[in-house]
Amino acid sequence: MYKVFINDKPIILTTSTNNEKDYPLLFFNNIIFEEVVEKLKSAIFKGVYLFSTNKERDFNKIKKVYKPVVAGGGLVINEREEVLFIFREGKWDLPKGRVEKGEKIQEGAIREVEEECGIGNISLKKLLLVTYHLFVYKENKRLKETHWYLMHSSSNQLLKPQLEEGITEVCYKSKKEIEKALLNTYANIKLVYQSYIDLQL
Template sequence: MERYQKIDAQTFDLKAFYTKYNGKPGNKFFFLHCTDAKEYLKKVMNSITVIEAAGGMVINSKGEYLFIYRNKKWDLPKGKLEKGELKREGAVREVEEECGIMVNSIGARICKTYHTYTYKGEVVLKRTYWYQMGYKGSGKLKPQKEEGITSVRWFRKGHIEAIIKNTFPSIMDVLAKMDLFTEKPVPLSE
């Protein structure tokens, strides 16, 4: 069986595709063939509800990276932006709320990621803006339980195997941008 399947952008419907393939077992990957990816993404975004979110890759004074464990997956702290909230402000707010720390600094934007999920019975596309952040404290981390977060932990760069084996493709994109591994493994599903 082929690992990749080509889909023609002319006939692609994100809502129908997600509904059909979400939660189905298998390691098949799909790619859309189109002439202008940016223009096509705009078209897709006009056909679906887009949720704006922001989050952070926090590095402490020991050079360790902060991760959360939510819904049986390793993740990075992130969340939906509030009405009128700037992306950088929302990223800091989400990290502080979800991890129980006070961010000392916010740096450059790392990247943007996109992922699809069902929210209130509707297929939505979440666009997340990721920022580098610094933390100099040594306080106890406190997971935001009401958000499904059961653990918050620091990991050293060379010790993130557990993260790589059990995270989402969008988080892998952030880790790749931060050079946290040399070869990008392919997670089974998001």
């Protein structure tokens, strides 16, 4: 299954007809993908399942229209098992950014966390998951593919938000504080945090 977001609404590419959400189920071969995207943008759909007999093939068809942009990000925990959050454009988020040319994804993920949060002494633990969302940049259709890593930092240095990137606050949050932050965040971030919680079970 692939879950691709547009405006926080999911397009779920699946080989199953047993679906949990009350979203319409459409057959990938019978739809015009851009029409589905427009229905999600205009609130006609809250989400949609696209049934596929070959999800890898059909996902590659989407990537031919929406060119992939690879990014890396981190869910960073400290010694108290708090999670590092940033506040940007009115929402709580996790640090992430585009991987530079010639840079490994893991390296880019660590660099972005360091730059956006003013933090050091980061160790990368494992890949949590990859999230996807569609956007248009300067009339170019893009598929942002973000590789999220579980990271750890024992640094006690003062956190410093990267203001030029629109980040106004950086802080570690306890479990209770995270529950509140998740009420004002993106669907992708909820997936990342849930994947971290699943590791603890």
